[in-house]
Amino acid sequence: MDFTAFRKYAHELVDWMADYLESPESRRVVPEAKPGEIRAQLPTSPPEQAEAFADIIQDFTSLIVPGMTHWNHPGWFAYFPANHSPPSILAEMLMSTIGAQCMSWQTSPAATELEQVVMDWLGQMYQLPEGFTGTIQDTASTSTLVALLSARERATQHAFGQQGASAPNADKMRVYISTQTHASADKAAKLAGLGLQNVRKVPVDDNYAMSPKALTDMIEEDLAQGYLPTCVMATVGTTSSSAIDPLEPIGKICKKYNIWLHVDGAYAGTAAILPEKRYILDGIEYADSLVINPHKWMFTNFDCSAYYVKDVDLLLRTFKTNPEYLKTTYDPQVVNFRDWGIPLGRRFRALKLWFVIRTYGVEGLQERLRHHIDMAQTFSQWVQEAPDFELLAPTPFGLVCFRYLPEGVAEEQLNTINERLLAKVNQNGQVHLTHTKLNGQYTIRMCIGQLYTELEHVKGAWELFQTHKNESH
């Protein structure tokens, strides 16, 4: 394909893209595809000869698009959002055109320096105290692993990385998370070689927030048994119910016992840009690392995970390699982000964040977040006022946790009824919600955070619950 053809097809696809963005409601959020259906329509072998690009576009629109789940549909209430926005998409277009691989300063000077700038900007928006330095990772899961590996190395004075399991105390390390912490924390403990059985799950209070008292008890118990408390992972906005672990008391405990504090604000951390929500990061000065995902609630294409640390030297000592073939003359003077995480290669992710922050401005972003939180409050209100629905957790952000609670139905039937109700609501195709379990109770999660969601969509979802509730039992 020459550049004349590229120009032609790019213009053609831009119109497709704009049409796609303008017409989300003409599509189901989740397709009706059955497993294997799409694959069965595709050739099992690669073409020997070049194919006409027009045919490829045709297959894309007729076979692929109808089989996609549309995360940016205004009826998206599932999981946490993975938002994009027009300026973010435009930035991705430019990033992919330049196609730089941003491992080192010299392989991408502007990308490296722009990453420093936007991470500083974000830090100011979150009102982080002095001393935090940021980089962009792909996901919060990876950031959590990076944090735990750093904690492991600090606790063993880098002996674990050098000697492996024979390092002093390598078999004594303990990690503390809550019963509500994201599964990536367990996974990180497993992958980092600390062992799943060394992950202790701290009980939570009635609001599903980690109990500092219970944390202290566990630490004391472990110390008495000769363990080495290594890392506490606190969450601001847990996945199941957006609970807020209290950073201030947890941070003081970490300080007292010299334990690494990692804060997972993947979803809700973004709310810290609102003065009225900044309290969620109170105590962040005690943290050693923090992750917040602009790709969740800041309208920036996945992947874009903002990771902050206090001790950059420790991060570098944990992740840096320095082979001859990567050395550049500028190394002593510059930041080489390749040494700040697991992968060597890196995309130019800073550009999309820069485009988004400038296009909306801090006030524009705040306005949108407030709108989402307001709509969640409204939905929460409807749930609380309905005689046959029940709110199952507080609603500090955009997530409403609830269930259908029809009169006269035994508790043991409620999980099945709610599972069935959710399936019926989702079947409609104009909304998508997911579930969790809180205290064993099947919980419907209505997460309002998609850029284009308006009250009519939220109302539409609520009406679907009203329409289908009687069919579910």
Next chain:
Amino acid sequence: MDFTAFRKYAHELVDWMADYLESPESRRVVPEAKPGEIRAQLPTSPPEQAEAFADIIQDFTSLIVPGMTHWNHPGWFAYFPANHSPPSILAEMLMSTIGAQCMSWQTSPAATELEQVVMDWLGQMYQLPEGFTGTIQDTASTSTLVALLSARERATQHAFGQQGASAPNADKMRVYISTQTHASADKAAKLAGLGLQNVRKVPVDDNYAMSPKALTDMIEEDLAQGYLPTCVMATVGTTSSSAIDPLEPIGKICKKYNIWLHVDGAYAGTAAILPEKRYILDGIEYADSLVINPHKWMFTNFDCSAYYVKDVDLLLRTFKTNPEYLKTTYDPQVVNFRDWGIPLGRRFRALKLWFVIRTYGVEGLQERLRHHIDMAQTFSQWVQEAPDFELLAPTPFGLVCFRYLPEGVAEEQLNTINERLLAKVNQNGQVHLTHTKLNGQYTIRMCIGQLYTELEHVKGAWELFQTHKNESH
């Protein structure tokens, strides 16, 4: 930004993109930026109010682009390439517009099934034997870590992940790489908790390929001392000199001692799509895992790293999490790629690979690779024929390793002279080459693999060496 504005700006940027692609030679490959220069031109704080998008574009073109290193310049001879191509860029545009987060089948049915299809296609193109199943990871570094974690879990029957350092044999594990293996192997051993000191560096032969005899000796030595040989990492196309570790004898050794064999074909593995180069993967049937990066030499935007394994169950047991909030009704019937690696979230990377393979066809890709290899042969010939240059390694692919060897200059001065010469050549701005050291000798790496590189660019580079050679000593 509403969709009308998006459409307008997207068309405007498409013209910028096509212009950019059409005019690489109007730009230096590596900018003359000094550290901190770009950052100094950017505001230190985020804007409170929205900014006009036209201003953002203006800043992008005037501040960012001139500060970028252009990896897709035809004068790119540095590192290994990180190619893109018009169809790949078009796919990235569509991927970012849909903005799907492809963690589970249900969150992106078409993306999951297309990933299965293209990974099957690639497997056929590489002529992989039956039994390999593929997924797309971000980078080879990550793939190497995934492989080593899998090897660790297999060798300890999953006890390391469960118990950490106290697992039986956790402190006995040994990893074998060559002196030429990529630094990400050391990093993986460190991160996976096996310990840098348990990485043994197998000597290489005169062509920088791992010596099977020396590998056997090391394994026997370790066994005699009670160690548990866990993983061998063989490379097809090492970073410094594109050496080819012999997979067949290494594979037989791994089979005999029941050691995990990971094959790193990040750069050169792509050459296996050429019948005349397929021999490089002879013995691949012994491998447990394999990584080849289409983002290096298959004209597909970074990131796109093809990772194959034989034992999917083991991969899943190593990486799978199954929290309630991620469960979908289809889980028993489908592949959820979130469980095939470290991050939970995933971009829709299969689309660009599908676009690229179809646009060029297998033959089109082969033709381009052959062209690169031919040009490298030509350059290698020039080096060999020049009385004052020396070839430092074989040239099986697109990489030529050489140095300037002026008559009457002592060996101890050659490193400085070559470093100086390379700096002068790069200073010109129309080419970019990097270096390595082979046997302590400063080695200039001329890697020919950029999609738009033609013989005139290769000639231009050679002429620059001729022009500047006398100024370097």
